[in-house]
Amino acid sequence: MAAQTKRKTGVKPPWLVGQGWLHLDHLAVSSLPLIVVTLSLAGVAFAREGAIQAQMIIGTVEVLGPEYMRLTVTEMGPVITALMLTMRVGSGIAAEIANLTVSQATTAYQVFGGRAQRDLVIPRIWAGVVGCVLLVPIGVASFLLSGTLAVALWFDVPQEEFLFFRHLDGLDLMCAMVKAVLFGAVIPFIAARAGLAARGGSGAVGQASAKAVVHGTVAVLFIDLLVATVVAMLRDGRLG
Amino acid sequence: MVNLLNGLFIPIRWLLPAARLLRRLVGVRPDFRETIYQLEHFGYQSILIVIAAGCAVGGIVAVHAATYVANYSAGELAGWAVGYATLREVGPLLTGLLLAGRVGAMNAAELADMRVRDQIRGLEALGLDPMPIVIAPRVYAAAIAGVALFSVAAIASLVTAVLGVTTASGLKLMPFLYSLHDGTSLSYLFVGQAKAGIFALIVGLLSTHEGLQASGGSSAVGRAVNNAAVASAVGIVTANFACTWVF
Amino acid sequence: MSAPITIRNLHKGFGDLKVLQGIDLELAHQEILYVLGPSGTGKSVLSQCVLGFLAPDQGEIFLNGEPIPEVGHPDWLSWRRQTALVVQTPALLEERTVHENVALAARHALGMSTKAGDRRATELLSALNLRHMGKQRAAGLGPGIAKAVALARALAVGATTLILDEPTTGLDPIQGMVVDEAITDAVRSEGVSALVISHDLESMKKVADRAILLYAGGVRVQGTPSELMNYDDEIWQQFQAGRAEGPL
Numbered sequence: 001m002a003a004q005t006k007r008k009t010g011v012k013p014p015w016l017v018g019q020g021w022l023h024l025d026h027l028a029v030s031s032l033p034l035i036v037v038t039l040s041l042a043g044v045a046f047a048r049e050g051a052i053q054a055q056m057i058i059g060t061v062e063v064l065g066p067e068y069m070r071l072t073v074t075e076m077g078p079v080i081t082a083l084m085l086t087m088r089v090g091s092g093i094a095a096e097i098a099n100l101t102v103s104q105a106t107t108a109y110q111v112f113g114g115r116a117q118r119d120l121v122i123p124r125i126w127a128g129v130v131g132c133v134l135l136v137p138i139g140v141a142s143f144l145l146s147g148t149l150a151v152a153l154w155f156d157v158p159q160e161e162f163l164f165f166r167h168l169d170g171l172d173l174m175c176a177m178v179k180a181v182l183f184g185a186v187i188p189f190i191a192a193r194a195g196l197a198a199r200g201g202s203g204a205v206g207q208a209s210a211k212a213v214v215h216g217t218v219a220v221l222f223i224d225l226l227v228a229t230v231v232a233m234l235r236d237g238r239l240g
Numbered sequence: 241m242v243n244l245l246n247g248l249f250i251p252i253r254w255l256l257p258a259a260r261l262l263r264r265l266v267g268v269r270p271d272f273r274e275t276i277y278q279l280e281h282f283g284y285q286s287i288l289i290v291i292a293a294g295c296a297v298g299g300i301v302a303v304h305a306a307t308y309v310a311n312y313s314a315g316e317l318a319g320w321a322v323g324y325a326t327l328r329e330v331g332p333l334l335t336g337l338l339l340a341g342r343v344g345a346m347n348a349a350e351l352a353d354m355r356v357r358d359q360i361r362g363l364e365a366l367g368l369d370p371m372p373i374v375i376a377p378r379v380y381a382a383a384i385a386g387v388a389l390f391s392v393a394a395i396a397s398l399v400t401a402v403l404g405v406t407t408a409s410g411l412k413l414m415p416f417l418y419s420l421h422d423g424t425s426l427s428y429l430f431v432g433q434a435k436a437g438i439f440a441l442i443v444g445l446l447s448t449h450e451g452l453q454a455s456g457g458s459s460a461v462g463r464a465v466n467n468a469a470v471a472s473a474v475g476i477v478t479a480n481f482a483c484t485w486v487f
Numbered sequence: 488m489s490a491p492i493t494i495r496n497l498h499k500g501f502g503d504l505k506v507l508q509g510i511d512l513e514l515a516h517q518e519i520l521y522v523l524g525p526s527g528t529g530k531s532v533l534s535q536c537v538l539g540f541l542a543p544d545q546g547e548i549f550l551n552g553e554p555i556p557e558v559g560h561p562d563w564l565s566w567r568r569q570t571a572l573v574v575q576t577p578a579l580l581e582e583r584t585v586h587e588n589v590a591l592a593a594r595h596a597l598g599m600s601t602k603a604g605d606r607r608a609t610e611l612l613s614a615l616n617l618r619h620m621g622k623q624r625a626a627g628l629g630p631g632i633a634k635a636v637a638l639a640r641a642l643a644v645g646a647t648t649l650i651l652d653e654p655t656t657g658l659d660p661i662q663g664m665v666v667d668e669a670i671t672d673a674v675r676s677e678g679v680s681a682l683v684i685s686h687d688l689e690s691m692k693k694v695a696d697r698a699i700l701l702y703a704g705g706v707r708v709q710g711t712p713s714e715l716m717n718y719d720d721e722i723w724q725q726f727q728a729g730r731a732e733g734p735l
Binding site (some may be wrong): 038044045046057067090092098103182196202209213230 | 293300304306308310324338344345350353408423457460461462469
């Protein structure tokens with residue numbers, strides 16, 4: 001079937017990942033500055049606020065370290081990275097594909113034997129998964145390092161007392177990676193589907209982009225909830 | 241490396257246009273009927289999706305709060321954790337990012353479409369100023385809708401979080417509600433609302449600016465939405481950072 | 488009372504290309520004047536000069552007896568509203584209703600209250616036989632109706648002179664008729680004057696009080712439609728007949 005598609009259209013089937021690499025540059029490499037900057041700012045805000053509250057409620061900031069680390073790795077890092085990617089990449093993919101749809105380029109492609117639904121969506125999902133898996137650790141690192149610096153500067157907590165790596169376990173890291181994979185798959189999928197559903201003119205392109213961002217954001221939040229619940233149940237021993 | 245260095249200027253690059261547009265809006269009286277229409281469009285039509293997102297946020301807070309109760313036997317702190325996270329910290333940030341998509345992207349899409357199809361030029365050709373007719377109503381409606389929608393999201397988050405924590409951790413509802421009441425200060429609500437208002441204003445300003453910059457065809461509309469979504473998200477994260485020093 | 492538009496000895500060129508060479512023209516009160524000519528004869532350049540978007544190389548243009556203010560002049564906006572341009576693409580606010588498009592213009596141009604703006608919109612839509620379309624969204628309108636609504640909007644801002652750029656181009660005969668009737672109704676009921684840039688002879692015959700033909704930078708022929716029908720001029724005959732062979 002792959003050979004047949006290539007003979008008909010001259011285009012290699014996308015599950016060979018070749019095309020995915022093209023999208024990886026746009027998705028991951030170009031998003032790197034955005035992720036580093038926004039996660040760093042968010043990390044400082046979160047750490048500072050947490051430290052103030054810890055001082056007020058408990059009387060000390062040192063207890064914040066382990067939980068800050070766990071929340072960053074399992075929650076804030078992956079989720080904020082994914083939300084930034086939804087804004088940047090999700091809307092971009094939807095706009096790009098919507099443009100092809102409203103200009104009937106996808107129809108023409110299908111007339112010549114191509115399968116727009118598969119060939120436009122799958123490479124982007126590949127790129128999304130790989131990109132997110134690469135970017136989430138970078139986002140987590142930015143969030144952690146900036147928060148640690150903030151707490152060290154304003155609350156005199158040395159970094160070795162704040163960065164409690166030994167409090168992280170395999171389940172936390174698995175949680176982060178599963179989220180990265182799921183986010184990376186769902187963001188381009190939703191965006192591509194929104195783009196393919198566009199009907200009309202320039203207005204439809206805008207609506208598709210907006211829909212991709214909204215649906216992508218809600219999907220990220222619900223996937224986050226689902227994975228967090230499963231991990232909590234695993235930790236509890238209620239699952240497996 | 242150059243990209244990373246350029247990235248450091250991202251917040252400034254996005255927030256300066258917002259400040260310029262805000263200055264232009266000073267003294268402009270928005271068309272009342274248009275503002276009501278946009279309020280319904282941005283606010284009322286977003287309620288369901290905000291409730292859904294609020295429930296998701298509440299559920300996430302509940303999962304983590306229940307973990308603290310289990311790990312540290314800190315039942316008395318669960319109420320504080322839920323209140324703090326949903327009202328003051330995580331709730332406003334995640335709701336703001338949702339609004340960046342729901343309101344910001346939509347606003348930019350509509351304005352960009354109006355721009356490329358000369359609807360705004362049509363007003364100018366008749367000597368009508370688009371500022372009070374098209375621009376100001378959208379910015380004000382986005383800001384007002386943002387504050388109102390945060391309240392909706394906060395209620396949804398709180399209810400979900402309370403139900404989630406009491407179900408998952410075995411804490412009884414009434415004692416938990418007392419701990420929520422004792423641990424949560426009214427300032428959390430005010431800070432959350434203030435943050436939501438600031439975030440919503442930033443979303444309104446940046447999405448309006450990006451929408452009005454569109455020129456060309458349908459690809460320009462897509463670019464405007466993309467820029468608006470990214471700009472709004474960066475603006476919110478930056479404002480959240482600044483708010484830690486103010487509130 | 489000064490004429491709405493007075494043009495004296497208008498010259499306009501772009502580099503070596505002389506487009507308008509000594510145009511003299513006057514649009515009278517409540518008159519519908521058609522400016523005809525094949526493509527490239529300077530019809531649009533003439534309208535751009537009248538609207539103040541292009542500065543003449545030579546000559547004078549007066550609107551209601553006053554020279555055209557420059558862009559940025561304090562009176563520019565109010566002058567802009569008096570001489571309204573209705574372009575080929577109606578550029579209505581598509582997400583609003585027909586009624587709201589017109590009412591909004593009245594509210595903002597003339598400082599009317601919401602109720603007064605609504606009343607004025609109803610009045611104008613009735614005058615142009617569009618009242619039944621009031622609740623329809625502008626996005627779903629046929630092209631002729633959309634142009635008629637654009638006309639109503641132009642009247643709502645207080646325009647006393649309308650400049651219509653190819654209003655019936657690209658429309659089928661029925662949609663074209665809608666526009667023709669809207670122009671006539673606007674002039675008769677609101678007392679405005681209209682300068683119509685066009686090459687639609689059928690529309691001219693139905694609607695115009697007077698018409699001119701531009702050729703080689705000047706006014707080749709002018710007269711009422713009935714006068715022009717039998718006008719013995721080679722250029723005019725070729726244009727009227729739509730023949731490819733000839734000086735045009």
